[in-house]
Amino acid sequence: MTLEIIVFIGAILFGIVWYWRESKSNKIYRLANKITHAKDLQMKSDNRKGFIHQQPFLLRLVWITLLFAVGAGIVTFVTPINVFFIQYFASAIVGTLIGSYVASAVIFTRDSTSKENLEKVFDKGKDLVEDLVDGEEEAIEEPKAKVEEITETQPKVEAKKSARDRFKDKGMIK
Structure with missing residues (x-):
């Protein structure tokens, strides 16, 4: 359980750093875009979108899962130890998503508090x-x-009538 918490906190920090780096420069995403898209469909030079920067939730989830799946495949291939790492994989994905949203909130507030x-x-x-x-x-x-x-x-009323007397005057009570 302790290792899961460490992985989760590390993934949050990784998500914050990843989002921050992509908000500064999206060169890697631009390279991937040039490789996978035709010249007419490539992103414009003023587009700030990255793998997780300015992406909707599902695309962030896809890119983060793909990154950790490739990383898990490399770790499994390189190390001879067969570890049940599904819980670490899931905590890393969730932590990175949370970290990216925390970073987007911080960067957004920094920009809006100029x-x-x-x-x-x-x-x-x-x-x-x-x-x-x-x-x-x-x-x-x-x-x-x-x-x-x-x-x-x-006109000034000299003496106040009781509620019962007022109802009698209105004809509501006999």
Whole structure:
């Protein structure tokens, strides 16, 4: 069980590093794309897509599984030890997927927290607070005026009637 946890944590770190490297440069994916696609179907030079960077879930799963299947095949062929490694294989795939999504969240938040974006958000928030403060002053003044008008127009009741008496007056009780 301890080795599975170590493999899982290592796979998370591997997924983070893999995603980060592909967000910087996707040369290996571009090479694979040139080998497997005709000239008309090759990706454009401004396309940032990689094996897991900017890929949907299923394609990430396919590429990660393919990578670990090739790695497992090499390890099985090279080492004479026959180990039941399905649980390590599964934890490595899941860990790498989790690591890639953690890295995408971190890179996305880093891009969205640039100085310009933060200044825009701050200005929008400042405008919103100013609108709320202006709206609250008007909202507080209006009910005060309405309460004063209502109290002036209604006759003052000298003694309060009980609920039973009020129902009798309305004819709801005999």
